Amino acid sequence: MPRPPILDETALTPAQQPIYSAILNGPRGIVEGPLRVWLHSPGLADKAQALGAFCRYGTTLPPDLSELAILVTGAFWQSGFEWAVHAPIAAKAGIAPEVIEAIRLGHRPEGLSDTAAAVHDFATELHRNRVVSDETYARAEAALGLQGVVDLVGILGYYTLISMTINAFHVPLPDGAPDPFPLPR
Template sequence: MTTSRLEDLDEANLSPAQKVIYDQILSGPRGIVEGPLRVWLKSPKLADKAQALGAFCRYDTNLPPRLSELAIITTGAVWRAGFEWAVHAPIAIKAGVSPQIAEAIRLGQEPQFEAEDEAAVYAFSRELHENRGVSDATYQRCVAALGEEVTVELVGILGYYTFISMTINAFHVPLPAGASDPFPAK
């Protein structure tokens, strides 16, 4: 990946508005201010709203972490957002997504699922990203596996992590230290 397009935030010189949001993120469930969150802090009002939505999407939906992280890495792979993949692929595997499924998603191959809920989340996620909508069959499959409320939350996760991935790609957010590029140029 190329060099970041923005100068990194200097925590010692944050504006009062940036400092409030920075401290909220740091003291929240993430415990770290990294990647796209640092970009958003260039606009504290955006960062405030975005990080609050992100905290809900990552920690408070009714999707179990295994399915939430599956949706997140699917989104990261669609967008080829290296930072996102480097952070969330290990979390997804720890949450129960098989390494083989994660690798197939990274490579853009069709994963072989054993669990119907995983297959439904993946199919819904891929179809929504690729087609900008989902067929009735895919929708019904997802609702059958998750229910309506959780399907709505899944769309929220997909939208939020698309926003994350767009931020990563638009501003060339660097990979975490020591991570290799999961999506090298073809």
């Protein structure tokens, strides 16, 4: 069961209303999941949704690499809502079903391009080890450039915040979505 009170769109405070409208009328077009939780802290919601819009739609990473990083993060945190939302987006961005499934299971996918492997390995290493080796960093920078690596870390950090919010507040899966991480955590 979700932990925070259910957000009532008809009773938004003056501080919540402009943020809710900005999210609804922005590139997402929907106020769901962790965004609904954040609205209980309007200042956080305002800044986090703006960062999220950049991380999702404005970085130098093409959609397939961005979604790859998001999937690694969602799988690391076993964040069901995040996975249920982004696995279909990743597939539409061109990530093969077997790659998506390998990431869900915590395995290193086979058949990745050199650039995709650099993103996957950087994301996985940073999450698991809390640092990145010089070799992994060099591969990522060679593949993405310095700005791309900075953007990648921003994506990983933002989607960690998303995943932590989902897990801490028991954000339910979208209607009809199966739990991608059904085992006890």
